[in-house]
Amino acid sequence: MQEFEIKKKELDFRTKEAFKTLRTNIEFSGENTKVICITSAMPNEGKSSISFELAQSFAIAGKKTILIDADLRKSVMRTHYRRGNVKYGFTHYLVGKKSFEEVLCRTDTPNFFMVFAGPTPPNPSELLGAERFSKLIAELREEYDFVIIDTPPVGSVIDASIVSKSTDGVVVVLSSGAVSYQFARKIKEQLDTAGARVLGVVLNKFDLSGKSYYGKYYGKYYGKYYGNYENQEGTEKTAAGSAEK
Template sequence: MAIQNGFIQIIQDEKRDYQYEEAMKTLRTNIQFSGNGLKVIMLTSAMPDEGKSETSSQLAISMAQTEGRVLFIDADIRKSVLVSRFGGGQQIYGLTQYLTGQRLLGEVLYHTNLPNLDIIFSGPMAPNPAELLSEDAFSKLIAWARNEYDTIIIDTPPLGSVIDGAIIAQRCDGAILVVESGALSYRLVQKAKSQLERTGCRILGAVLNRVDMAGSGYYHRYYGKYSKYTKYYENEPVK
C-alpha cells in the first residue's frame, strides 16, 4: 500500500493463500450473521504479536468488498504496526493528533482506492493513551462514524498488556479476540475474555490465528462461541 495526498492505494496480494482468503470471508459472513445492531466491532488479543492488526485490517478490506461503507480505525496508539506497514515512510496524521486537537477529522481521515473503505491511522505514540481514549473526543468520533458508515472496525491494543482495549470496548457493539495457535496458555486467554466481559461489550467469538494447516501456511479459524476453548486445561497452550 502507498499513501499519496491523503489517498491510500491498496494493492491486494494475488499470491495470498487461498485458505486465508476463504477463512477471512467466513469471518466476515459469521459477523454479518451474528445479529442486528453490530456496527462498531473491535479486534483485540491477549498479548502482542498474535496477528491482531493483520486480521483486523484484512477484515476491514474484506467487508469493504461487499455492500456498505467501512471505516477502519487503528486505535493501537501505543505501538501500531499499521503506520509503518501502510505509510511507506510518508507523513501521516492520525488518531492521537485528532484526539489532542492538533488536527481536524478531515485531516486524519484517509480514503482508499476501495470505494467503500476509509482509514484513520493511530498517529504518533502518545504519553497518555488511556486518558485520550477516555475523553469525549473519542466518543464523539465513534458517534460520528456510526452515522456515516455501515461498519466500523477498530484495531485495539492487547488486553493483557494495557487497559486501552477495555476502554474502547465500552463504545463498541461487539468484540473479537484473536489468539495465536499454540502460543498462549488457557489462563491468559480466559483472563482476556474476563476483561472483555467486565466492559459489557458483547463477545462475538474468537479467531484462532496462524494455524499450520499441514504446512500450507497461515490460516484463520472463526469460532462463534468462546466456549470452544473450555476443553483446554489451565496451563496447556491453545492449539
Template sequence: MEINVEKRKNLQKEQSFGAPLIAYNNPKSIHAEQFRTIRTNIEFVNIDKPVQSMIVTSSIPAEGKSTISSNLAYVMGATEKKVLVVDADMRKPTVHRTFALNNEKGLSTLISQPGMKFNEVVQFSPELNLYLMPAGPIPPNPAELLTSARMNSIMEELKGYFDLIIYDTPPISAVTDAQIMATKVDGVVLVVREGYVTKDEIRNSKAALDNVNARIFGYVLNGKELSDSAGYYAYYGYSEEA
C-alpha cells in the same frame, strides 16, 4: 497447549513490518475464504441491527490482531460497505505500515485537537475501497485519550458516515485500552494464535472483557495448520466459545 518461545520472539519482531493483506493479494486462497467466512458470521451476529462498530484485539502481542482486522476490513469493504479502519493502538501502531499511510496525523491528533475534523486524518484507498485512520504520533497518555469525551464524540460522529468501523486496539494483557474501547463498540473479536498463547492468558482476557460487560462476538483462531490435497495452510477459524 504447548507454547513455542522462539516463535513468540520471531513473531514479535515481524509485527514491526505491518500486517500481510492476504485477502487482497491472494483472493482465491483458503486464507481469503476463511476471512469471508468470518465476515458472514459477524454479519449474522445482529440480524435486526447490523454491527456498526467493533474492536479486534488479542491477549498478548503478535497474535495477529492487525492481520485479522486489516483483512477482515478488506473483505467487509468488498461487499460495498463503507468501512473505516481506525488504529486505536497508540502505543505500537501498525496500520500505517500495513497500508503505507502518512502517520504524521491520526487518531491521537484528532483527539487532542478539538478543532480538527476527522476527514483531515482519514485516508482513502480506492484500490482497496477502504477508509483508514492511522494512530498518529504516539502520545504520552493513550488510555486517557480513549476515555475522553472528545473520543466519545468522534466515535459517534464516525457512525454517521461509515457503515462499519473496525478499531485495532492493543492486546488486553498489557494495558487497559482494549477494555476501554470494548465498552464503546457493538462487540469484540478476540484473536487467538495457535501454539502461542496459553489457555490462562485467554481466560484472563475473557475475564477482563466480562468485567466491563463487553460483548464478545467470537474468537478467531490464527495459525492453526490444516491439511488438504494441496498441503498445509494457516487457518483462520471462528468460534463463539473459548
C-alpha cells in the same frame, strides 16, 4: 482528506475463505453490530493483520468501512499497508490538533477508509477514554456500515477494554499455542468486566502443515474438495494440497 494507495498483497484461497466466513459471522451477529473492536491476549497474535483484511473484505463486499488504528502505542499499519504520504493520524485528532476530516484517509479500494495511529502520546488510555473518542464513534456509526478498531492486547494494557465500551462487539484474536486456556479465560473475564460483548475468537497462526492432529485432518478434508480450485486460481500449492499425497 488524505489519500493513499494500499500495498497489494494477494491472499491464498483458504485465507480469503476464512475472512469471508468471519465477515459473514459478524454480519449475522445482529443488525446493530457495526462497530467492532479487534484485540488479543498477547502482543503479536495477528490483530492488525486481521483488522486490516477484515475491514478490506467488508469494503470489497460493498460495505462502506472505516478501519481505525487505535493501537496508539505501537502502530504497524503505516509501514505494512501504505504507499504514499500520510501526515496526520488519530492522535492528532484525539488531542484536538486536527479535525477528523484532516486525519481521515481515502484508500484506493472503493468503500475503504482508514485512520492511522499517528505519534505515540504520553497518555493513550486517557485519550481513548475521553468523550472526544466516544462521540466520534457515535458519529461514525451513522456514516459507515462497519467501523473496525485495531487495539493493543488486553493482557498488556487497558486500552482495548476502554475502547470496547464504545463498540458493539469485540473479536479476540488468539494465536494457536501461544496462550493458555486459563489466560484466555482471564482475558474474556476482563472484557466482560469492562462491559464488552465478546462476539467470538479468531484462532490465528494455526499449523495446517499436517504435523498436528488437526492439521492432518483438515488438511486432507479441504485438500480433497478444494485443492483443485486453488490450483486453478494460480495460487500457491498450499498445505491442503500437499496433505493429499
